[in-house]
Amino acid sequence: MKYLPTIGIECHVQLCTKTKLFSEVDNDAKDKEPNSCVSPVCYALPGMLPRLNGEAIKMAILAGRAMNCEINAHSRFDRKHYFYPDSPKGYQITQFYEPIIGEGFVELPSGTKVRIEHAHLEGDAGKLTHFDTYSLVDLNRVDTPLIEIVSMPDIHSAKDAHDYCKELWRLMCYAGVTNGDLYNGNMRFDVNISIAAEGAKELGTRAEVKNLNSFRSVERAVEYEIKRQSKLLDAGKKVVQETRGWNDAKGETTGQRSKEEAKDYRYMPEPDLPPINLSAEFIDEESAKLPLMPKDYREAFGGVIAEDILEILLDYPSLMQKLKEIDNKYVKSVSNLFASVLLAEEKSAEYLNDLPSAADLNELSSMNEKKELSSTATKEVFLRLFDPQMKGRGAKNIAKELGLIQENDLGALEKIVDTVLAKPETAKAQEDFKAGQEKVLGFLVGQVMKESHGKANPSVVQDILRKKLS
Amino acid sequence: MKIADKSTSAEKLVRDALEKAKKYAEYNIFTFLNEEGALKKAREIDARIKKGEKVGKLAGVPYALKDNFLSPEGETTASAHILEGFVSPITATAVAKLEAEGAIMIGRTNLDAFAHGSSTENSYFGPTLNSRDKKRVAGGSSGGSAVAVALDIVEFATGTDTGGSIRQPASFNGVYGLKPTYGCISRYGVVAMASSTDCIGFFTKTPDDMDLLMSIASGQDPKDMTTLPDYYNTDADTELSDLRPSWATGADRAPEPRNDGREGACRGSLNSSVRIGIIKDFDNESVDSDIREALKKKVELLKSKGHEIVELEMPALKYGLAAYYIIVPAEVASNLSRYDGVRYGFRSEKSDDLDALYYNTRFEGFMPENKRRIMIGNFVLSSGFYDAYFLKAAKARTMIINEYEKAFSECDFILTPVSPNPAFKLGEKVNDPVAMYLEDVMSVSLNLAGVPGLTIPAGETKDGLAVGLQLVGPRRSDKALIEFSKELA
Numbered sequence: 001m002k003y004l005p006t007i008g009i010e011c012h013v014q015l016c017t018k019t020k021l022f023s024e025v026d027n028d029a030k031d032k033e034p035n036s037c038v039s040p041v042c043y044a045l046p047g048m049l050p051r052l053n054g055e056a057i058k059m060a061i062l063a064g065r066a067m068n069c070e071i072n073a074h075s076r077f078d079r080k081h082y083f084y085p086d087s088p089k090g091y092q093i094t095q096f097y098e099p100i101i102g103e104g105f106v107e108l109p110s111g112t113k114v115r116i117e118h119a120h121l122e123g124d125a126g127k128l129t130h131f132d133t134y135s136l137v138d139l140n141r142v143d144t145p146l147i148e149i150v151s152m153p154d155i156h157s158a159k160d161a162h163d164y165c166k167e168l169w170r171l172m173c174y175a176g177v178t179n180g181d182l183y184n185g186n187m188r189f190d191v192n193i194s195i196a197a198e199g200a201k202e203l204g205t206r207a208e209v210k211n212l213n214s215f216r217s218v219e220r221a222v223e224y225e226i227k228r229q230s231k232l233l234d235a236g237k238k239v240v241q242e243t244r245g246w247n248d249a250k251g252e253t254t255g256q257r258s259k260e261e262a263k264d265y266r267y268m269p270e271p272d273l274p275p276i277n278l279s280a281e282f283i284d285e286e287s288a289k290l291p292l293m294p295k296d297y298r299e300a301f302g303g304v305i306a307e308d309i310l311e312i313l314l315d316y317p318s319l320m321q322k323l324k325e326i327d328n329k330y331v332k333s334v335s336n337l338f339a340s341v342l343l344a345e346e347k348s349a350e351y352l353n354d355l356p357s358a359a360d361l362n363e364l365s366s367m368n369e370k371k372e373l374s375s376t377a378t379k380e381v382f383l384r385l386f387d388p389q390m391k392g393r394g395a396k397n398i399a400k401e402l403g404l405i406q407e408n409d410l411g412a413l414e415k416i417v418d419t420v421l422a423k424p425e426t427a428k429a430q431e432d433f434k435a436g437q438e439k440v441l442g443f444l445v446g447q448v449m450k451e452s453h454g455k456a457n458p459s460v461v462q463d464i465l466r467k468k469l470s
Numbered sequence: 471m472k473i474a475d476k477s478t479s480a481e482k483l484v485r486d487a488l489e490k491a492k493k494y495a496e497y498n499i500f501t502f503l504n505e506e507g508a509l510k511k512a513r514e515i516d517a518r519i520k521k522g523e524k525v526g527k528l529a530g531v532p533y534a535l536k537d538n539f540l541s542p543e544g545e546t547t548a549s550a551h552i553l554e555g556f557v558s559p560i561t562a563t564a565v566a567k568l569e570a571e572g573a574i575m576i577g578r579t580n581l582d583a584f585a586h587g588s589s590t591e592n593s594y595f596g597p598t599l600n601s602r603d604k605k606r607v608a609g610g611s612s613g614g615s616a617v618a619v620a621l622d623i624v625e626f627a628t629g630t631d632t633g634g635s636i637r638q639p640a641s642f643n644g645v646y647g648l649k650p651t652y653g654c655i656s657r658y659g660v661v662a663m664a665s666s667t668d669c670i671g672f673f674t675k676t677p678d679d680m681d682l683l684m685s686i687a688s689g690q691d692p693k694d695m696t697t698l699p700d701y702y703n704t705d706a707d708t709e710l711s712d713l714r715p716s717w718a719t720g721a722d723r724a725p726e727p728r729n730d731g732r733e734g735a736c737r738g739s740l741n742s743s744v745r746i747g748i749i750k751d752f753d754n755e756s757v758d759s760d761i762r763e764a765l766k767k768k769v770e771l772l773k774s775k776g777h778e779i780v781e782l783e784m785p786a787l788k789y790g791l792a793a794y795y796i797i798v799p800a801e802v803a804s805n806l807s808r809y810d811g812v813r814y815g816f817r818s819e820k821s822d823d824l825d826a827l828y829y830n831t832r833f834e835g836f837m838p839e840n841k842r843r844i845m846i847g848n849f850v851l852s853s854g855f856y857d858a859y860f861l862k863a864a865k866a867r868t869m870i871i872n873e874y875e876k877a878f879s880e881c882d883f884i885l886t887p888v889s890p891n892p893a894f895k896l897g898e899k900v901n902d903p904v905a906m907y908l909e910d911v912m913s914v915s916l917n918l919a920g921v922p923g924l925t926i927p928a929g930e931t932k933d934g935l936a937v938g939l940q941l942v943g944p945r946r947s948d949k950a951l952i953e954f955s956k957e958l959a
Contacts, residue, residue, distance in 0.1 A: 040559070040560055043813055044808040044813070045540075045558070045559075045560060045814070046540065046546070046548070046553065046556070046558075046661040046662070046808070046809075047538075047539075047540050047560070047562060047657070047658065047659045047660045047661050047662060048560075048658075048659075049657065049658055049693060049694050049695065049696075050695070051692065051693060051695055052695060079804055081804060081807060081851075083807070083810065083828055085810075085812055085824070088808060088812070088813060089807065089808050090804070090806075090807020090808050090810065091804060091807055137812075264852055264853045265853075266803075266804075266848060266851035266852060266853070267851070267856070268800055268801070268804055268851050268860065271664075271665035271666035271696075271801055272662075272665045272695065272696065273695055273696075274695055274696060
């Protein structure tokens, strides 16, 4: 039987605020000692009260706008209760009843629109590391601001699930609200999947695969679930509503908790925080700070940069921002350098944070255009622009220092060609060429290049040789 | 109150207080006596006075601290087993403000564990005895603080009032006790009972002392987002918009607990004639006759001074107790979730796994009344019951807020009993939680509405028990309330 999968995704995004959501302690715990970024509010001393971080409100507005969402003028916080050592307060402060971000949509590169149901602010939990007979608790992550983005069930394939997550990641990175480091858990995905016979009016029973941390694992988990659920239905069995975990090594999902075992979180309004009331002016003012988004770049560069290259480069907001500064006529050549040279470099991740100036890149492109630099030399100079020793000196100076500037002066080149043609060891080749042997031209060009110490522009040399030997 | 100066040393004030504290040891007032720390501070203040340096408004004044205020002096236990051994690295904002003016904490006072109770019998350290009759309860939950002031051990004591925990023990012991407007004094560093009704306040012997303490302790605290901009020390209405958090430059306001009541005509200077409301619904036979008599006498006194008496009907107040015992346990259950034996305080020894650690620590560490409220709270918040209980109680709360607003359009202050009965006998109600809860029937509605209430001493019963009455004002009328209480002396 043929089934139509229906998929909804919840995505947690860690915001890159300076301090935590509810206290003034460092929010960047990367490479820090466990339990070193905690305040008495984080570890829930008696009598401690949450203090709301305004920067997180501003970031939530940007994140919402990046997804074309309404920003709710009125929102508030609630407590979600559960006992576990990763939650020192015994509850998570979240927005259950009145979230800050309302309805919106995300458009995938394929054109598919995925509606956003809402998104809300909440504090993250700590991290537990389990060993044979004990577990270690690290509270550094407690109260790191998160926004949880809840999509409508508008996704119907593993590919779209993958693309949606990737597009969300791009949007959040472009909006500048997250470091976007998936490996370190900056974004995590919970995927709800159900299948139903094509044409059926009602959706099937869904399973939720929790805590996926890569686009690839989202895609694979959806593929696996579609197969698993199809098999069940084909065999006349039922899909159980449950939470499942993803085993990346085995490439399969396993059942964790069924609906009957689901926790009762006993939601309650958070009495320690007043509601958030935002004026229309404030929302407008903050929304206006939203930088250009992927769709803006697609519009700007659509006809200029090849689509496949553009989609690759869109993963790197800093490259797109740089391209926006480049002279229109050089956008294509610089984008090619980015895609084929920079991203192929081992150190590209490092380089991305510190790109050469637009002026350097424009100069480089112009030299290439004027044939002052061969394409090989252009690539070489391009890479040198990232070299800590060289950068800042300018493309032209670097090219000169490296002796890479091509000789395009016809007069000078003719002299060199004459010198070469006067050499006895080229006499035979000259005769062979005149006799119609095209391939010896390469040998002659090579001799001229040698004579010019590589600076001659080979295509110009070829033209001169043809003329002289005709 | 007596403040240290060149003629009376802080050391003498503190020594006298400590001596009295020991003399009254049988009353079980203190959970900790701060002998060393208090004397050290006293000597420091004396040295500064000697040098002619400026000292604070409370220089050398000994005070008692309810044991649910965090400070590094002594263990902060909230009279609960589960916090045994907990020494706080933090000082509560209110404590810091008092100490900055030179006040000296001589001891921590007993309370119903986590302030759950109306008699101080729910303390892990046993009950505090009534200052007038040792066979009777001190009232609660701030029983220790009330008795410490009533027996003249200290000049003042701190309290917390979630449903009457300052006003009722003040009434049972014949002292002044103020529950200020919600949000007036920072709750930062005070062990939370119910966040939306908890208020920090004081016990004193005179209205002037109360005024002084309020002027010191009140004001907005960035560490407590529910605090109001300082209105106590400013004559004019503080423009709330000037104090908005910087991230919300538009419509955001400083936290307004529920509805903002009428400001009242009673801020700042008082008119010569004030309208006093009397609640008809409270004048019935379920109220002790001596208390009704005391109220009648005060009403006559006010009339004789030319004040106007207004009879009020406030039918919504009858939902107060029910709403209170839903909302407060819900917040209690939530706020007590953090006591799990993992990070501080008591941890049960016999725990082999995580669930056992939670279960045993909380089973052994909480008092029966704590557990009762945790269970009620979790029940009313359970999935499927939220609308029927918590939401309904929240609606009743709005009705009560509106009822007070309406009342304060008809009068300036309201005068009522604090509780239906004077101090009851030890053990009398301890096994009857509902009878115990009924003692709060006249006090809880103020906490739900966020309005201030001041207990004033109003004579005694035929048996010599203290009787207090409660003067209630609109939100932010605290200063006028204290001022007007002098009319009733």
